[in-house]
Amino acid sequence: MKSLLHWHPLTQQLEEAFEHEQFGFATDVYEADGEIIVKMHIPEIDPDKIEIDVDEDILRVTGSREIIEESSDRQYYQREIQSGHFERVIPLPREVDAKETTADYKDGVLRIALPIKEGKETARIKVKRK
Numbered sequence: 001m002k003s004l005l006h007w008h009p010l011t012q013q014l015e016e017a018f019e020h021e022q023f024g025f026a027t028d029v030y031e032a033d034g035e036i037i038v039k040m041h042i043p044e045i046d047p048d049k050i051e052i053d054v055d056e057d058i059l060r061v062t063g064s065r066e067i068i069e070e071s072s073d074r075q076y077y078q079r080e081i082q083s084g085h086f087e088r089v090i091p092l093p094r095e096v097d098a099k100e101t102t103a104d105y106k107d108g109v110l111r112i113a114l115p116i117k118e119g120k121e122t123a124r125i126k127v128k129r130k
Contacts, residue, residue: 025088036096036114040088043108044081050105052112054098059090059112 028039038059042050050063065083096114103112 025086027088027090029090029093031094031116034116034118036092036094036116038090038110038112038114040110040112041108042086042110045105045108045110047105047110050103050110052101052103054092054096054101054114057092057095059092059114060087061090061110061112062087 026041030037040061045063045065050061053060064085095117097117100115101112103110
């Protein structure tokens with residue numbers, strides 16, 4: 001007799017997440033001095049292998065960490081440092097000026113400063129009587 005497996009949406013989501021596992025870099029997003037600041041802890045990454053794209057209200061950070069070659073002289077007891085391609089997509093809370101965005105990398109921390117666009121053009125339209 002076969003046992004029945006019960007489908008549950010959360011279980012399926014977790015399974016799909018592990019199938020497409022990505023780096024889980026700790027990230028802070030905050031506003032200061034007219035900018036949205038994104039700080040991401042990504043140690044041991046070559047800054048030349050990091051790409052940053054800003055598209056409207058989305059920040060996309062992609063890159064790669066060198067693949068750790070297997071070595072016969074190492075006996076791992078625990079191995080958690082991931083290598084290979086990574087991608088992090090962050091929704092931005094405000095409209096930013098993509099062309100004035102800056103980024104720097106120091107001590108394993110990527111800091112991206114996205115200047116906030118000052119005020120959207122708005123207009124009040126007077127309704128004319130005809």
